[in-house]
Amino acid sequence: MVEDSVQQSMNEENTEEYRRRAIAWALAFARGTRLEPTDQERLLLERFARGELALTQIEDMLTTPVHHLLYCSQARPGLTHADVEDILKESQLYNVKAGITGLLCYSEGGFVQLLEGAQEAVHTLYAKIKRDARHHGVTTLRDAAGTERWFAQWSMAFTEASPLEYFWLVSHLSPRGSALSLPQVPITDPQLLTLLHAFRHVHVPDNPNTCTN
Numbered sequence: 001m002v003e004d005s006v007q008q009s010m011n012e013e014n015t016e017e018y019r020r021r022a023i024a025w026a027l028a029f030a031r032g033t034r035l036e037p038t039d040q041e042r043l044l045l046e047r048f049a050r051g052e053l054a055l056t057q058i059e060d061m062l063t064t065p066v067h068h069l070l071y072c073s074q075a076r077p078g079l080t081h082a083d084v085e086d087i088l089k090e091s092q093l094y095n096v097k098a099g100i101t102g103l104l105c106y107s108e109g110g111f112v113q114l115l116e117g118a119q120e121a122v123h124t125l126y127a128k129i130k131r132d133a134r135h136h137g138v139t140t141l142r143d144a145a146g147t148e149r150w151f152a153q154w155s156m157a158f159t160e161a162s163p164l165e166y167f168w169l170v171s172h173l174s175p176r177g178s179a180l181s182l183p184q185v186p187i188t189d190p191q192l193l194t195l196l197h198a199f200r201h202v203h204v205p206d207n208p209n210t211c212t213n
Contacts, residue, residue: 019049043153052096052155061099066149067119069126070142070199072170072211073135075109083134088158095155100125103150103157103191107166110211111135112173114195116149139211141173142199150198151191159191170211172200 023045030036037045044061047053053061075084084106091104100117113129115122130138151157161169165187173196187193 014051016049016051019051023049040148040152046153057096057099061101061117061149061152064099064118066116066146067122068142068144068146068199069115069122069140070173071113071126071129071138071140072173073111073113073138074211075106075111075135076133079109079134087134088156091156093155094125098125101149101151101154101156103154103159103195105159105161105166105169105192105195107161108163110166110170112141112166112169112195112211114151114199116146116151119145137211150194157191159189161187161189161192165189165192169196172196173211 027037041062044053044058048055048058088104095101095117098117098121100115100121102114102116105112115125168187169192187196
């Protein structure tokens with residue numbers, strides 16, 4: 001009977017309901033104190049509640065300095081939406097284990113992707129990405145330490161942009177891009193707007209057409 005009771009308790013602790021109750025209790029305890037979690041910490045706690053991350057993984061992500069790597073590339077001819085879905089699924093599975101978050105944007109043959117995590121983990125993944133035959137013309141737009149994770153709630157967020165949105169996105173991720181202010185840019189996707197606010201005017205490729213169709 002004791003063993004059954006212990007097993008039942010362990011099973012309850014592995015449920016989303018139990019994790020959310022534990023988080024709610026911790027948040028109530030920390031409210032108004034210096035222990036109150038930041039927005040980034042709340043996003044990570046939400047992933048813990050859904051069972052996507054263990055507490056040890058969250059601790060590693062919060063205590064390890066974040067590194068940002070932003071790049072663009074062109075899809076190989078004939079790449080299908082099914083191929084893009086495969087790329088996304090592979091990224092999400094790999095990133096959970098590697099403690100990497102970020103955003104993948106695709107638009108009719110063009111990619112823009114942000115990787116954020118520990119420097120070594122990010123560079124290891126980027127070396128793998130550059131060898132992937134499913135795209136070419138990989139151009140680094142940013143490779144530097146950051147202050148926070150902009151997409152902490154996602155192992156890899158995804159958005160598909162229209163050709164016009166992609167053009168404006170790439171233009172504004174370059175110092176020689178459009179002089180329009182962000183409210184004037186014809187982009188409404190909240191994830192792309194987050195990316196623009198975080199990394200606008202970070203680098204210009206030697207060939208400005210590298211990232212565009």
